[in-house]
Amino acid sequence: MRHPFQSLRAQLVLLILGSLAIAQAVSLWLLSDERGLAVRAAIGAEAAGRAANVVRLLEEAPPDLRPSILRAANSPLVRFDLGPKPLVTKSDHHHGDVVVARMRALLDERFSREIRVNLRETPMPAMLPAHLDEDGEMARMHRQMIRERITPVELTLSVALSGGEWLNVATRFERPPLQWRNISILSFGVTAALLLVAVFWFLLARLTGPLRRLSSAADRFGRGEATGSLPVAGPTEVRDLTAAFNRMQGRLTRFVSDRTQLLAAVGHDLRSPLTALRVRAELVDDEETRGSLIDSIEEMQMMAEATLTFAEGLTGAEASETVDVGTWLSALSGDMVAQFEISGGPPLQARVRPVSLRRAIRNLVENAIRYGGGACVGWHRAGDDLVIEVTDTGPGIPAEKLDQVFDPFYRLEGSRSLETGGHGLGLSIARSIARAHGGDITLENRPEGGLKATVTVPLSHDTHDETHNP
Template sequence: MRAAIGDEATGRAVNVVRLIEKAPESLRGQIVSAANSPLVQFEIGTVPVVDHASHDAKGATEARVRALLDEDFSREVRAELHEIDSSALPFTYLEPQMAEQHREMMRGQLLAVEMQLSIALTGGDWLNVSTRFERPPFQWPQFATLSFGLSAGFILLALFWYLLARVTGPLRLLADAAEKLGPEQCGPVLPTAGPREVKELIQTFNRMQDRIVRLVAERTRMLAAMGHDLRSPLTAMRVRSEMVEDDETRDSLIASIVEMQHMVEETLSFARGLADAEPRQSVDMETFLESLRESMLEGFALTQGGRAEVQLRPNAMRRALRNVIENAQRYGNEAEVSFAVEADTAIIQVRDRGPGIPEAELERVFDPFMRLEASRSRDTGGHGLGLSITRSILRGHGGDIVLSNRASGGLCANLTLPLEA
């Protein structure tokens, strides 16, 4: 505001100078009288009001005057700016009504600025310019303040209600779903809505619910399969135990008992969920895989893709990886293991060069006691629990295993693990 008023006064002074220079000397008084205003006063005198060289900030006022005048204007220009007490406003010569209006508008709360200009005219006279101005104070009428407060209050209340509904609505659905969740039933997948933290909470609940459902389904299938598959060896043991004196029968009985023991051991290990039996530890995957390779008789080719700390159960994960790697060595001639990190997931790939698995059977091989007769011999294979145990362990860690056939031949097992538990 001060700059605008000062520029306006400077520009008016330059215009008055141009008029006076071009008008007859007899009209100078009329020009000055017409240019006067309540806040800017002009007069022509033989003595300059500013009796010293300009000392305004960096000569800005003088420079502006010369810039507005003709380029050939070389006479002296003096300018002075200084603060005065606002009680000096307005000019003493103003009419009382005008002075009162000015005081009411300015409120007299801040220091005012007085600018004086003295511009030399032809003939030795000076044009003296005086102006006083103050930045108008901040004004906010009571009605506007009340209206703004009420409007802001209603807007904030509506915004708070909307944000509260965005948070409490999804949380209420989540609480209801958690209350209904149980081993016997599973509710629908909850829609992700609300703020980012609430969405993450709902997504975590959906993943937890899905894991519980898969866990119950796996245990149910396992128990049904165990009850079915144990009938034959138990029946054979009962029948042949009556003829224990015969060598052949004794050998057959021992073989059946051994088979039953192996089957029961693997089945119960799967049923108890060995992956949940030990606490999690922070393990460096590079060191972990190197240790696993050294502990296996045949070993395997290992390609590391970076270091990463993973929260896992070492014994359970060692068993899961051993199952997959031994399958690759047994049925695919060799195992090629690679490790890499993508985003927040550790990825372990186990590849072989065997015959692969039919596409329709890639998912079924994870069922307990599932065996593929075409590529899995009973003479060298187990009881069909290795991949089931592996998937159970990985899913217990929040990861998974996916099988796929390689374009160049063989099978690729893709094991994923979250870097954080």
């Protein structure tokens, strides 16, 4: 049984959905990163503007108003403080140059004192700091950041003031997390649906259809059925493949037909000279010589007839039919003079050329009865194949000759000699018929004694699943 994801259609669907999901995730990640950069730039610009305003106020206001200015400037997100030492010991030029440039642009052009900026990610503690362990905007945002596992980004500024003091500014904001919004889900679904509709149309109309016809035609052609030329359709690659199959089919058909006709013609044309030789042999006066000549001519005539029979087995144009294997073998047993045992098998239907395959099984059964003392026939299913086994209890065949006995006109000495009948074409014909069905025949000696002939015939695609319960 084929796995559902082994088909081209299922694999393309999975590939499209997987690619879309990956592309959507990458786009979402890039968008989130862009949002993070935008938020960082906005917070930096806002902090720089507020810090510049506070610096200007502190520089121009009397010293006793500085605490009031700092209290008014503070917010839940930004803290201002005055101290003798800078909070930033080393400026971050990679991220701080933009902030410094903005502050100097907002301040008086004569402002030349040092401005230090540091931008860094800080780990979020599991517990609230002591000074935030209370209700308020900062505490609420801190708790949300802990709950959502958001990494905060801290921007710190230190600005040197006149008189030697430093204005320290600290602000903290969270990097926006990845968010899969409803619009993203809708966009993914619509895109996937449109792509799948287009792909399915392409597969059904342009790719899968021609490939399935090609696969079915190749299977029927391998079983010896007439298929005819396939229509050339689909993409260029599929059209080229179909055209190549049509050419191959035509060449093989012509090749087999020419060779078979040649073999049949040779067997047929030998009849006339052999008949003439038989007439002339009758005119020989010496009785011993005449008998020897007649025996040789008769053997040659039998070989010519066997050759014609072999050629007929190769050129049969019988149509395939769906048969019940058990019923078909029972009918064969009833038609033969020498009966054979049927060991039985599962209810199974197969699409075969019944007359030609019947001839192959009959040849095997007759060999088993003639040389093995009896025949037993059984069948079963192995994967997508019908397996018919013909066994006997005879002496078997030497292991080194198990394949050689299929050669045309090859005869074993001993128990399978010419005296016991046959010209060595029975097994050749049987194997030719099995191979014309797309199968084969093998022989093996049984451990308990005797020979087993195994006929393997592929079940057609139409009958792979056509098993029935009794």
